[in-house]
Amino acid sequence: MIRKLTVIPGSRVVQAVIFFLTILAGSAVLAQQAPAQGTSDQTSAQQPSAQQPPAQQPSDQQSQSQSSSQEASSEEVPVHRRIKPKEYKNWNFNVGGGANLTGGTTEKFVIGGGGAAAAGVARNYNKYLGLRLDFQFDNLPLRNSALLQAQAPGANSHVYMLMLDPIINIPVNRLWSAYIVFGPVFDHRTGKLNSSTATPGEACNPFFAWWGRCYANSLPLNVNFLRASENEFGYNVGGGVARKVHSNIEIYAEVRITHGTHNGVTTDVRPVTMGVRW
Numbered sequence: 322m323i324r325k326l327t328v329i330p331g332s333r334v335v336q337a338v339i340f341f342l343t344i345l346a347g348s349a350v351l352a353q354q355a356p357a358q359g360t361s362d363q364t365s366a367q368q369p370s371a372q373q374p375p376a377q378q379p380s381d382q383q384s385q386s387q388s389s390s391q392e393a394s395s396e397e398v399p400v401h402r403r404i405k406p407k408e409y410k411n412w413n414f415n416v417g418g419g420a421n422l423t424g425g426t427t428e429k430f431v432i433g434g435g436g437a438a439a440a441g442v443a444r445n446y447n448k449y450l451g452l453r454l455d456f457q458f459d460n461l462p463l464r465n466s467a468l469l470q471a472q473a474p475g476a477n478s479h480v481y482m483l484m485l486d487p488i489i490n491i492p493v494n495r496l497w498s499a500y501i502v503f504g505p506v507f508d509h510r511t512g513k514l515n516s517s518t519a520t521p522g523e524a525c526n527p528f529f530a531w532w533g534r535c536y537a538n539s540l541p542l543n544v545n546f547l548r549a550s551e552n553e554f555g556y557n558v559g560g561g562v563a564r565k566v567h568s569n570i571e572i573y574a575e576v577r578i579t580h581g582t583h584n585g586v587t588t589d590v591r592p593v594t595m596g597v598r599w
Contacts, residue, residue: 508555
């Protein structure tokens, strides 16, 4: 038995081939577009932070962070306090010179106006109170009436004084100030007669009693009465004014009353001095 083959028209074959090629072309196009879209999705997924603004913190957290940053800044930055300038110096020094007046028994035998020289140092504990140590030399020229009593043609006499006093400072204004001193004094008075016609053992007169060489109301036999050497303790009181002429320099004027005594022999001096303090 012989079968007959079915004959397919050529037009249908051509249509089928075209349809098949069309399907292949479409699938190729889709395959090329798929990786491009994948890369674009990946880049968009990798850059969300650059495109999207950062999330804002809640207001409570912001205030806490601000307060903590302010506290940190206040702790880190040192606070500079204004230092008040010191209104006094711990130490003061002074030198000066002048003349002295006399008083008491000393005035009867000594001419006022003898030269004086002084130097001192003060330790200040505050603006108003300190402790001052002074050394002073005063010349005590004898009167002519004293030389007549001593029966001497000439003589020299002077006193060295050491004073340790509290000092009270009194500020007046920026330029002017004043001060008061008072305390003990130690006097060492010395002198020498050039010569004398007086004889040992004769009765003392008032000059030799003040001179300090009178024993039992007569001149000593075994002591050189031409020389005097007296150590006396007593007191002094005084004050002065000062004016500032430079940031660390002042000029001052001062007057004191000093009194020393030993075995009834006294020395009274009123020195007036001017000088410089720094």
